[in-house]
Amino acid sequence: MSDGLENVVAAETVMSEVDGQRGVLIIRGRSLDDLAGRTRFEEVARLLFDGFFNDLPDDLTAALGAARAEVFGEVAALDTGLMDRSPIEAMRALTARLADGDDLATALRLTAAPAVFTAAVVRAQAGEAPIAPDPGLTHAADILRMTRGGTPTKAETEALDTYLVTVSDHGLNASTFAARVIASTRAGLTSAVVGGISALKGPLHGGAPGPVIDMLNEIGRPENARQWIEQALARGDRLMGFGHRVYRVRDPRADALKAAVRKLREGSNSQPARVEFAEAVEAAALAILKEHKPDRALDTNVEFYTALLLEALAFPPSAFTCVFAMGRVAGWIAHAREQVAGGRLIRPQSRYVGPAPLKAA
Numbered sequence: 001m002s003d004g005l006e007n008v009v010a011a012e013t014v015m016s017e018v019d020g021q022r023g024v025l026i027i028r029g030r031s032l033d034d035l036a037g038r039t040r041f042e043e044v045a046r047l048l049f050d051g052f053f054n055d056l057p058d059d060l061t062a063a064l065g066a067a068r069a070e071v072f073g074e075v076a077a078l079d080t081g082l083m084d085r086s087p088i089e090a091m092r093a094l095t096a097r098l099a100d101g102d103d104l105a106t107a108l109r110l111t112a113a114p115a116v117f118t119a120a121v122v123r124a125q126a127g128e129a130p131i132a133p134d135p136g137l138t139h140a141a142d143i144l145r146m147t148r149g150g151t152p153t154k155a156e157t158e159a160l161d162t163y164l165v166t167v168s169d170h171g172l173n174a175s176t177f178a179a180r181v182i183a184s185t186r187a188g189l190t191s192a193v194v195g196g197i198s199a200l201k202g203p204l205h206g207g208a209p210g211p212v213i214d215m216l217n218e219i220g221r222p223e224n225a226r227q228w229i230e231q232a233l234a235r236g237d238r239l240m241g242f243g244h245r246v247y248r249v250r251d252p253r254a255d256a257l258k259a260a261v262r263k264l265r266e267g268s269n270s271q272p273a274r275v276e277f278a279e280a281v282e283a284a285a286l287a288i289l290k291e292h293k294p295d296r297a298l299d300t301n302v303e304f305y306t307a308l309l310l311e312a313l314a315f316p317p318s319a320f321t322c323v324f325a326m327g328r329v330a331g332w333i334a335h336a337r338e339q340v341a342g343g344r345l346i347r348p349q350s351r352y353v354g355p356a357p358l359k360a361a
Helices: 041-049 061-077 087-095 104-125 139-148 154-166 174-184 188-199 209-219 222-234 252-265 274-292 302-312 317-342
Strands: 015-021 024-027
Touching: 024 041, 024 174, 024 252, 041 061, 041 104, 041 154, 061 087, 061 104, 061 139, 061 154, 061 188, 087 104, 087 188, 104 139, 104 188, 139 154, 154 188, 154 252, 154 302, 154 317, 174 188, 174 209, 188 317, 209 222, 209 274, 209 302, 209 317, 222 274, 252 274, 252 302, 274 302, 302 317
Parallel strands: none
Antiparallel strands: 015 024
């Protein structure tokens, strides 16, 4: 039996291919290089949904804007109890209030939900009133507006679009598999998405980008990187932002997000610029990992530059996983619909390794 279902093919899908040996990600027949930085989130969501909803419009911008306005009504349920929870837990609870269903209207509400609810939670926890959506904006622009207030720049909107597109789907990862298992029971899209959020929040999956900021802040200066990293490895700590279960070369999503960070930071007067500092830490980490673990392929993963990009867009680290969900929700929904369309109830076997029952005397 394969530990963690390693190398076990559990589904056939048209959604995405993750080639860990070559460092290539393909989403619905298009490479990440072709999509990231060139495509809006609405376009990739439509690409993922294509073939799974009969009434899918050519452009999801208006429909998704209307869905944001609709789900904003649930923000009224953001009470003191939820305010005391982490953003991902509060966002999950609000999402769970949406009715289950399998139609396009349900899918659009669920696609809108992480964006609307995260923005409301972040603002409320900062003592500020939630901002209602503007259905006339693109999804990325409205996310930034609802979270921070004011109109985002074109560069900021493009940067967030790049991130949402980059993380929209990634093979049969833990949260997507959880969503497919739930969908296979015919529980409905809301149940599948809530399951995906629950899996995503784990630190071994989507709950990891925040600690990258903690690591950078603790290192402080490029010249401190080697000593800090050496001490972390000596303690047996996991070095956040490096290594991946699938990729044996550099994670292609890291390159896409690094390019987005550099573009966003162009013209910055900070000395040294945050991205240059992060690159110095990255170089030190890769060198040290190669020295300490020469038999393992440990390269930069998506977490590292996710943290830099979301920090630059002024999202609090506590909400980084929520922003991940804003992009991945499109993949969960598409996989759920694919599972319902062509798959059976997912019911693998287990092997009992416990004690045998005692025989009666």
